[in-house]
Amino acid sequence: MVAQKEKMITKGQLFLFIIQAQIGVGILSLPSKLNETAKGGGGLSVLVAGAITQFAILLLWLLLKNFPGLNLFNICLKLGGPIIGSLLIIVYIGYFILLGSNIMLSAVEVLRRWMLQTTPRWAVLGLFSIMTLYLAREKLTVLARFYTLASLLFIPLFLFICYGLTQAHLENMLPLLEKGVWNIVKGAKDTTISMYGFELMLIIYPLSEGTDKQKLLTVSLANLFVTLFYVFVVSTCLMFFNSEQMKMIPEPVIYLMKSLSFFIVDRADILFLPIWAITLVCSIVSYCYAASFGLSVLFRRKSHRNFAPFVKITTFMIALAPVTSVGIHLLDTASAYAAYLFIGGLPLVMLIISQFIKRKGSGPA
């Protein structure tokens, strides 16, 4: 009982956990993607994406609420029986590994493009792997503790981006609905990719304190925070650069930093990226934790500790595999579509089945 209690994370930690998992590498290039589809309405696209994410969170929450105390993997086993359940677990593990490697790869690519041009990719990947492995092996409470600490880094990141506002021109963003409502909604599709991470609530939900309602509120607040943060970043970039400039810059957020200079720092982007990298580490760790946790459920072991290295090696291999930019893009699209299936499709099916079983089960009883 004591051990069980020790593993629980508080509401605040759940909040930060979801934030850290959600904010990833996507935001760096998001403004330029949105500029293509939605132009000045990019901020609105993010809001739409936030709303969509909120629906997905509600869906996952409904599923989790039906099985109190169980996480995704337990639910899979319960609904699908030993064989289908195990299969489901395996595909979910595959999904977590895929997303983990995708984030890791994108992160490494950004870092190599901006800071470590001559360092070989395997070296930077290895660095990420060691670091994330060290954390992912630990208990959830330790993860949560570190995320709390890492969340302090949002303050300098936020200030950095705020500084961009001093040279922003609102007219760059106007008119908001230049490309029409349809394109704004289409832009939301690009944004959802940067929103992933909330699905980790499937794993940590039973391990956090509070009633179902409180937890839903916490996760929703986290989503709100991330959405607003993205809106802020995207709008700042859209105001800072005009549409023509934006087309030429793939990562406007970093470019924004680059043009800023403080009194002893001439290029803020070089300070920004190492700090940003720590938030990325948190996202990767979350996925690695989820995957190794799944393995521990699959093999019926108490601790996920010894599975983390395997997950990490697989992640490392997958991230190392694509050599060309086409390959990288392929990985990107694969994880985007996988997410639709694993966050939207499968949970919905499971929810329907569970409702069905429930009705059937409650009938005779």
Added chain:
Amino acid sequence: MTNRTQTSFTSVDQNSDYIEAALFYTNDLKKRSISFQGREGMVLYLESITDTELIERNVIIPFSRNQDKDLPELFTTLTFSLETELNQGIQGLLEGSCLYFLEGMSEFYVLLTPAKYERSISEPENEGVIRGPHNGFIEQMKVNLYLIRKQIASPNLKVRYFTLGKTVPKQVSLVYMENTANPELVKIVEARIQKISLDWILSTGFIQELTEDNPFSIFPQLINTERPDHTSTYLLDGYVAILLDGDPTALIVPASFFSFYRTPDDYNNRWVITSFVRFIRLIGFVTAFQLPALYIATVSFHPNVLPLQLFFTIQGSLTRVPFPPLIEAMLLELIFELLREAGLRLPSRVGQTIGIVGGLVIGDAIVLAGLVSYTMIIVVALTAISSFLIPSNEMSSAIRFLRFPLMIAASLFGYIGISFGLTLIFIHLCKLESFGQPYFRPLSPLKSQGLKDTFVRFPIWSIRKSTSNPKTDK
């Protein structure tokens, strides 16, 4: 030897022979025959650790005066007890008692007459304060307990004795406040202390290493202090202190990372000043282990971070140096560590020489010789000074050690290397626990109440709720 049991004989000679043999006929064992009411008797003691004057006054002289009294009433000493177990008597002898055997009696007396060659209660040299009590622990555990009791005159203060060491037993005491200490914590500490099974324990360092949670970590996981007031403050906060006889250091658990940044002086200063000093200490902490790494990364990876003017200044001093920045930094750091260690071992009269050799000869000559740049000297000197800002010597050593891996990481991956190195360190800190308590509290897990006394120090009425808040009085 101590494992065997032997009840005392009724004959005095047999007893004294046994004890002599057990102590291997050591020369400082003194015997003195004193008869009592016509029966033969004998006093035995080790003259090296007993107070012979005390024996004379309280044990021997009474015999000549009050032959008519009963034995227990006769001794004017202090504490004495009746024993039947000879090995207990031998242990008593070793702890400074004298034994009295009487012919025909199956029991013998153990009379406590220890020699007291104590250091006076003086201020610990490495933990001096400007204001506040100037006393410190000494090598006598009883005196140390006295010092604590003197500070905390409360029935809640509880002391529990343990004996550690199989061949050389030593007394250890566990001190805590019954009302504030977490019973769970006390249980853990107790269990860990009882688990220690060594032949002998000389210093608190042994206990420290045998009870800490993660022996592979470089961070100290127990607070050690020689100050009674420091110890008392922790005890009142619900911490547990471990004292060892023969060691002037108290170990306090559970430690947190930030407890190594507090000094007793913090609570004697104005709170604004203390907060400022703590802020300076924080800067010291950051520079102590990051500055060389940052410098290496900046110079070798990201010179474009610097404004042009500054860049030219640094570049100018670097052009003459034949080594890469990492080697340069390592060289200087190594020299600094050499000087530090040498300064520690040298007698203070020769110590000045080190200052001259280190500061003037090496410091200046190494630049003139073109081996190291001036900026690097500044960086390393700043780092060295910063590392002395950390109040705890153990934490300071840990931080000094951490510089080296960070420097290597910085020379391999630049800022990313530093960022990841720091991440690893912080993950480790989040992972670490001291006696079941998170090491990095109150920052992570976050406790806002605890933060009031971490980076800054809030006024005491705001930290301690039980004391009256001056604002509410109005």
